[in-house]
Amino acid sequence: MRRLDIHLKAGDRFDNVLSAVKASEPVDYYILDTEQKDRRLISVFIREGVEQVLMDNVQSALEGSNGWRISILPIEATAPKLEEATEGKQAKSQQATREEIYSDVKTGAxxxxxxxxxxxxxxxxxxxxxxxDGVAAVIGAMVIAPLLGPVLGFSMGAALGDDGLLKQSTLTLAAGIGVALALSLALAFVLPINLESRELMTRAEVRLDGLALAMAAGGAAALSLTSSQSSALVGVMVAAALLPPGAAVGLFAGAGEWTLALRACLLLALNVAALILSALIVFRLRRIRPRSWIEQKNANRAVLLNALLSGFVLIASVALILYLDLGNKVSIG
Known part of the structure; x- marks a missing residue:
């Protein structure tokens, strides 16, 4: 169960808002007059799964008004216990609201x-x-790395047609990858490169099963966000492994191993594109979209454009992988 607090002016379409609250069939609600005489508070206790509908209806009722705010608060427990929702009535799956997801994603980006x-x-x-060749250290770097945040931010920005979030996420992701590449390149001049390291060399082995792994990781990350299960993101970060390929690019480039650096770069591009594409798909399937019809049209164009761009990167990367593999076979033959 959740609690929605609706703060608004006393005479500002109050009846419309109250009608929207009653239409959502809440578990309970109450109305308070605040210390400010021109303000009122409506606290609504509602089952999980229908918060988004209520929020959208209230926002539509208050369209064009000023000085209102909706806050969402989780309810950890309640007594007496709630009866199960009857079949066909408020039986929607649990999902975080658009506003909650946006807040989490924007913070990460x-x-x-x-x-x-x-x-x-x-x-x-x-x-x-x-x-x-330290497996534990590489896994630790995967968990620490915050690069998944801007990737999800980019997908969320496309899903909502939010140019501001798209730009912010792109800048953050570019800065993160740029810092990783520059620092690993600098360390390559200090550390003698160990081409016998299995952990390092696997970052130059670009295989199509890695594409499936990245797609699954991006989908799981988006699903965990929309389901309010952010704890699952740690496991997704390990699976996505965005940072180790970036560090490998710097190490190989610093050692003059340009072919290996290119393959590691392809792995990084595959992971990023696959994460963005799969997260976009999940956001669309979970109906994460703007409230108004005009904004939805803009979001549809943004989704299509970014899906095509991600698909192009995937196809180009796979084509380069096949070309490099064919070249190796020819030279060996």
């Missing part, structure tokens, strides 16, 4: 000092782990 520090630390851990 923020470019700030903490993000840069986390990228620097995880790059150092990944670079040393890859070069020393």
């Amino acid at each position: 923020r470019l700030d000092r903490n993000f840069i520090v986390m990228v620097i630390l995880s790059t150092i851990v990944a670079t040393i782990g890859l070069n020393s």
